[in-house]
Amino acid sequence: MITFYNHLHAQHQGKLEMFRGELVPCFEVPARADHVLAELQRRHFGTVHAPQGFDDAVLARIHSPRYLDFLAHAWDEWVALDPANAQRDALPSVWPVRTLRSDVLPANFAARMGLFSMDAGSPLTSGTWVAARAGANCALSAAQVVAQGARSAFALTRPPGHHAGADFLGGYCFLNNAALAAQALRDQGAERVAVLDIDYHHGNGTQAIFYERADVYFTSIHGDPHTEYPFFLGYADELGAGAGLGFNRNLPLPRGSDFVTWREALAQALRDIGRFGAQALVVSLGMDTFEGDPISGFRLRSEDYLKVGADLAQMGLPTVLVFEGGYAVAEVGVNAVNVLQGFEEGVRGSP
Numbered sequence: 001m002i003t004f005y006n007h008l009h010a011q012h013q014g015k016l017e018m019f020r021g022e023l024v025p026c027f028e029v030p031a032r033a034d035h036v037l038a039e040l041q042r043r044h045f046g047t048v049h050a051p052q053g054f055d056d057a058v059l060a061r062i063h064s065p066r067y068l069d070f071l072a073h074a075w076d077e078w079v080a081l082d083p084a085n086a087q088r089d090a091l092p093s094v095w096p097v098r099t100l101r102s103d104v105l106p107a108n109f110a111a112r113m114g115l116f117s118m119d120a121g122s123p124l125t126s127g128t129w130v131a132a133r134a135g136a137n138c139a140l141s142a143a144q145v146v147a148q149g150a151r152s153a154f155a156l157t158r159p160p161g162h163h164a165g166a167d168f169l170g171g172y173c174f175l176n177n178a179a180l181a182a183q184a185l186r187d188q189g190a191e192r193v194a195v196l197d198i199d200y201h202h203g204n205g206t207q208a209i210f211y212e213r214a215d216v217y218f219t220s221i222h223g224d225p226h227t228e229y230p231f232f233l234g235y236a237d238e239l240g241a242g243a244g245l246g247f248n249r250n251l252p253l254p255r256g257s258d259f260v261t262w263r264e265a266l267a268q269a270l271r272d273i274g275r276f277g278a279q280a281l282v283v284s285l286g287m288d289t290f291e292g293d294p295i296s297g298f299r300l301r302s303e304d305y306l307k308v309g310a311d312l313a314q315m316g317l318p319t320v321l322v323f324e325g326g327y328a329v330a331e332v333g334v335n336a337v338n339v340l341q342g343f344e345e346g347v348r349g350s351p
Helices: 031-042 065-081 083-087 109-115 128-147 177-187 204-210 259-276 304-313 329-349
Strands: 002-005 016-019 022-025 047-049 152-156 193-197 216-223 248-253 280-285 319-323
Touching (some): 002 031, 065 128, 128 280, 152 329, 177 319, 193 259, 319 329
Parallel strands (some): 002 152, 152 319
């Protein structure tokens, strides 16, 4: 397993997020990635590389130019409003919902912050753009080595990405790493790519990006959005639209689901990917399905993740795994590397 590690991820370190009506310390912290890296090193598991650099034009294959421009300059604009802002993160306070327009780009910073945000839980910090940009490079580097013949690669990065849409941030996500990896695999020759999202929370950004496309199949196993974030997407009746009709599959499960139930859904998702005829696979590897996760509700145990990795390997596809959520910080390293270990053992055990 080749790992691309974002050495700049800690430059994004939010102070507070809005959670259940109050400002609380952020759940998405640098220690998440640090624990995974430490576990990789403890087990001497594969090689860890710095990512290659990629031009911003590659990001524009997924994200809108005006959104990328906003992310690149938002912190400087925030501080320019008031020098005291350098000591506090930016959070949105107004959104263009329902009958309000979103096509006009306002001059007011707070308005643009809301235009490009889906929640108040994703603080924008002084290092957000640097960290997210380097994270995208990790995903793109992983896709590149897989496109060139590697069996698998792991993008170990934060902030995560799967909630970020073409032109909005949210759910701790700013650039959609999984979508960038899938597009890169397409651009480098794979005619059909599947994205499998196994984070507890539905990958609404990834779904929206590919919803009208037939060349990228998106499927997600996640907490039922009737009760779980992101609430407004991830239902079973969302099947794609236009050319993408039939190329989107959501498998929502109720809070409290155990590994037996969850693994049945995984088997269904993998059968669907097989029928699609995918030539490469991108996995949004969220570890917040763990029974001890503080903001999630499934009951997977650490040892279960070995089986998850083995099941993924049985697809026999070139695979890019992209680190997403997982907020039981002390256990996230063991759980993530268990998936990778199970995957490698599954590959070696394949005929």
